[in-house]
Amino acid sequence: MKNNYKVGIIGATGMVGQRFITLLHNHPWYTITVLAASSRSAGKKYEDAVGAKWAMKEEIPGSVKDMVVMDAGADIEKIASQVDFVFCAVDMKKDEIRALEEAYAKAECPVVSNNSAHRHTPDVPMIIPEINADHAQIIESQKKRLGTKRGFISVKSNCSLQSYVPAIHPLMKYGVTKVLATTYQAISGAGKTFQSWPEMVDNLIPFIGGEEEKSEIEPLKIWGHIEDGKIVDAAVPSITTQCLRVPVSDGHTAAVFVSFKDKPTIEQIKKDWAEFAGEPQKLNLPHAPKQFLHYFEEDNQPQIASARELEGGMAVSVGRLREDTQYDYKFVCMSHNTLRGAAGGAVLMAELLTAKGFMD
Numbered sequence: 149m150k151n152n153y154k155v156g157i158i159g160a161t162g163m164v165g166q167r168f169i170t171l172l173h174n175h176p177w178y179t180i181t182v183l184a185a186s187s188r189s190a191g192k193k194y195e196d197a198v199g200a201k202w203a204m205k206e207e208i209p210g211s212v213k214d215m216v217v218m219d220a221g222a223d224i225e226k227i228a229s230q231v232d233f234v235f236c237a238v239d240m241k242k243d244e245i246r247a248l249e250e251a252y253a254k255a256e257c258p259v260v261s262n263n264s265a266h267r268h269t270p271d272v273p274m275i276i277p278e279i280n281a282d283h284a285q286i287i288e289s290q291k292k293r294l295g296t297k298r299g300f301i302s303v304k305s306n307c308s309l310q311s312y313v314p315a316i317h318p319l320m321k322y323g324v325t326k327v328l329a330t331t332y333q334a335i336s337g338a339g340k341t342f343q344s345w346p347e348m349v350d351n352l353i354p355f356i357g358g359e360e361e362k363s364e365i366e367p368l369k370i371w372g373h374i375e376d377g378k379i380v381d382a383a384v385p386s387i388t389t390q391c392l393r394v395p396v397s398d399g400h401t402a403a404v405f406v407s408f409k410d411k412p413t414i415e416q417i418k419k420d421w422a423e424f425a426g427e428p429q430k431l432n433l434p435h436a437p438k439q440f441l442h443y444f445e446e447d448n449q450p451q452i453a454s455a456r457e458l459e460g461g462m463a464v465s466v467g468r469l470r471e472d473t474q475y476d477y478k479f480v481c482m483s484h485n486t487l488r489g490a491a492g493g494a495v496l497m498a499e500l501l502t503a504k505g506f507m508d
């Protein structure tokens with residue numbers, strides 16, 4: 149590992165891009181050297197390009213305010229020559245994103261992506277660092293396909309499943325057969341605030357386009373295994389979800405029901421959650437929460453307002469574990485959707501890949 153890595157943010161003016169800036173500007177391993185967005189923003193100072201779209205509580209950091217925004221599509225070779233790797237979160241058509249990310253990888257610039265375009269490419273790992281850090285091995289097969297030495301793409305999963313998959317994962321050893329989850333998702337997940345989406349005040353919208361499909365399919369890739377240079381999806385558990393948009397600024401909650409082949413006791417489950425630690429905790433990565441899963445005994449927890457910022461928004465909160473009449477157990481989970489669920493999760497993935505030597 150080097151002492152410092154130069155990083156670029158592709159989609160720097162967007163909601164996720166802004167979050168990357170606030171998470172990275174004081175990072176112990178990384179220095180932001182490139183900000184890029186569409187041709188509409190290219191050539192402008194970052195402060196002018198982002199303008200009134202800046203939605204973070206913090207001010208724009210002084211180190212990036214005057215940086216001139218580059219053109220994410222037209223300046224690929226130039227950007228690749230100025231960074232060790234890029235984070236990517238852009239609002240473009242899926243096939244355009246797929247092509248853009250591959251172009252960066254082929255320019256020998258690793259891409260850590262928040263976009264969904266490559267989530268189902270079989271040799272692109274979709275990593276939740278505490279759960280499937282071992283999927284990083286597939287990068288070698290991907291590099292062979294792309295014909296690259298160091299360029300590759302690694303993706304972050306959807307934010308909805310970030311709340312419940314971590315709590316189910318340490319219980320997989322009991323043979324999880326069925327999962328039902330209903331998610332209650334914050335408006336920042338749609339890139340919105342109450343100012344930009346006033347219709348969400350005192351409202352609930354029982355539909356988020358494409359979200360239920362992602363919530364049911366993506367966990368099976370995360371729990372999949374590597375075979376012949378591809379990630380093969382897990383066959384179980386069967387998962388069904390309903391995803392609702394609720395009037396909350398940040399924080400996705402999930403009400404979860406689970407059945408097992410070998411039903412554990414409540415005490416065993418709580419012990420598994422308390423003891424669960426993955427590679428980020430073992431490697432002591434800068435954005436790793438010390439305790440990944442926090443279990444609350446109080447009946448009225450976890451609440452968004454008090455729990456979403458736990459461990460810098462990188463922990464997952466769980467509560468209300470009890471027996472169910474139709475499934476074995478039910479419980480409630482919550483995670484910060486733009487921190488652990490988006491930019492923070494991607495930064496932790498980048499830290500994992502850096503510690504494993506993929507960014508050298």
Ligand SMILES: NC(=O)c1ccc[n+]([C@@H]2O[C@H](COP(=O)([O-])OP(=O)(O)OC[C@H]3O[C@@H](n4cnc5c(N)ncnc54)[C@H](OP(=O)(O)O)[C@@H]3O)[C@@H](O)[C@H]2O)c1
Nearest residue numbers: 159161162163164185186189220237238239262307339490
């Ligand atoms: N769990 C997760 O990982 C997660 C969570 C939330 C969002 N996302 C994904 O992250 C991505 C960005 O979301 P967001 O909420 O940040 O969107 P956003 O606020 O709309 O920002 C979009 C960004 O894309 C840039 N852009 C648009 N068209 C472009 C083009 N043709 N070439 C280059 N850049 C272009 C924009 O630049 P201009 O300002 O110049 O237009 C802006 O920087 C989406 O794909 C979204 O699905 C993932």
